[in-house]
Amino acid sequence: MSHSLRRTALKGVLRCCAAAVLIPSLIASAAARENVLRVSAIPDEAPTELQRKFAPLGNYLEKETGMKVSFVPVSDYAAVVESLATKKLDLAWLGGFTFVQAKIRSHGTAIPIVQREEDARFTSKFVTADPAIKSFADLKGKTFAFGAPSSTSGHLMPRFFLQQAGVSADKDFRTVAFSGAHDATVAFVAAGRADAGVLNASVWDKLVEQKKVDADKVRVFATTPPYFDYNWTVRGDLDPALVKKLTDAFVKLDAKNPEHAEIMQLQRASKFIPTKQENYDGIEQAAKSAGLLK
């Protein structure tokens, strides 16, 4: 008797499991996803802003590759890295540190194809609204805002250079906050949510240009030495012909060409140059010595 009982119960369970597995997969459309280039970017700025910035570039890439380009907005840095490593994305705009993470998580297969000329000599700006803060030494005992934990210019490199200057981000600040994005860091500092903060030079310049920051109130009190930052990375097993097409398309972009002017202005680039994995070895070393990579 107990056998037949168990069998009945088991059958019920199996039926339920089968339903759980079958229903969604039947409903999930088997739409051909092959002819779509899936692109994303680390959310170092507001995702809506990123989408706006990407639109003309997306159209250009559609024309150059003959594929449909879809941009997936994201709010988590690590999700972009993991998606690239698990082949759910084909092309992604990564920071130096997120590239190193992607390289490690894809077992060395992720390929950086191009970077902006500016990215070869990138810097970060330390900002504050507190008149008493004039140097790194004045930061001790204050609250400090980084961008996202996996940001190169908003966390890793500033942390590394602070460490070199004898300031430990873990011990010397009263509270360390992660604002999540560069423009949010400025908002934090301007609103007094943090005594000081750090963000990438490119976003700072843009905010000053667009008068989105009150320059009388928030000021730069230190700048980091230059380092390699952002690049466009493809997953390692993308068709080499497509990789070449993409690289060529980027390198062909010219700020002086009126057709490309809008794209280049939105990307804040004068031109794109080919890049390679070795360019980011310095970042990897810095991440190791700052304790962010194990």
Added chain:
Amino acid sequence: MEAAAWQRDPAARGRATALLLGLAVLWPLLQMAEFRPAAIFAAQNLHAVGGFLAGFLPPATGPEFLGYLLRATLETLAIATAGVALAFVIAVPLALLTTRALAAAEIGPGPGLCRARWLQHALRALLTVLRGIPELVWALLFVRVFGLGPAAGVLALALTYGGMLAKVYAEILESGDTRPARAILEAGGGRLPALLYGLLPGAAQELTSYTAYRWECALRASVVMGFVGAGGLGQLMDQAMKMLNGGEAATILLTFLLLVLAADALSGFLRQRLGAAGTRGGVAGIGATGYALGLLGAAAAAASFAWLDLGLGALLTRESARLIGDFVAAFLAPDLSLPWLARVGYGLIETLAISAVGTLLAVAGGLALALPASGRYGAPAGRLTRFGLNALRSVPELVWATVTVLAVGLGPFAGALALALHTAGVLGRLFAEALQNAPPTPRDALLDAGARPAAAFLYGTLPEVAPQFVAYTLYRWEMNIRMAAILGFVGAGGLGQLLYYALSLFHYAQASTVIAAMLLLSVVVDAASAALRRRL
């Protein structure tokens, strides 16, 4: 006269001792939570909050933004519906296997008894793990494994709510009359007939009602999960809040309020209809309303799956099995080094402090608001405060936290304040209901004897409702402990901040320790509150 009245209070000494003892326990907690009420009123912070709130007007109404908003709203609805549907599929077999009401092996000493008990224990442990890990944490993990978008939210809801539904379903089945089912089993009937003919007729209504309530909760939760990139309204909210875009935040918040109120009304209506259907015919059971409801639910779930286009089929490939395996393996070796354990331990205590301070502030606020809300100061004041209470509780804690962080700066106090704001809304409503339902006789007797209204309230009404107040407070505290563990995602300290940091840097071993700590906290709180409730 005053002094004489004071001396006549027989409970004075006991109350004073309790108060002092309470303060002694509370003091370190307040310290831990960095309780600095002055910070709220600092000129600079008032200015920041004022500036931010001023930005709420006018709410954003650009056509492009409204397009995003509509999409996100539909997505949130679909995530909640699909999540609860999957949770249901997970919960039903687990509930049937764990409920004592259908334990055929316990009928007589048979060879299967020992094995059946072990299976039950294992499954119950699985349920504890499923619901002990907050859905936000599951979502954060799933975003990694399954990619960006709503699939992560749906699966996170499915697991946490699957665990909760299974537990509650099993309890509901056990709490009713189990004799008909037992009779069927003893007569040699299978478990399925025993369920269908023995248990369901009595329990169907309560089961449906609880499922509807959970759907409403899922809606709120799916908003919150957007904060970690699982799509929907929360994702929009997170972006608007991070960029301090007040106009967009205001529109999203309004949409969200409407959605929650509508869901509240809908699930209330369903429960009422079910209640009526159950009693009207005099026949317990599923009935026409039940079947219609089931069909409606199934249709809504199917539409949600179709609209979200989750592509869950892709999860069944060998490739993704390998990926999931790798991911899980990275979590199986938690970082147990002393420095990390010390940090997690500190985060654990900080989480407790945040929850305790937040709940206490909420009790104070809730009491203050419950008095007018219960209608003591006239009907208009009552309506106004009830609306205020609804607004307070409709905004999730995580969203409040993004505002309080602005008000008092980053850190645990912001978290405690966020908990306090939301919980004050919930407790205020519950307290007001309890006050309205309290028997008026003792109070009236005191008033007739010439006591002042305040004294009549303190000695006539309060003792009547105090046990209920304590029970509600403990229950909310329990929920707040879990909530405090994840508030760190928006910079409010505690375990959440540690987890977010570790996950961002792919330090999975360390993240695993934090998740284990959250699970431990949840299990301990569960056990403690169950023990306490038995005592009360």
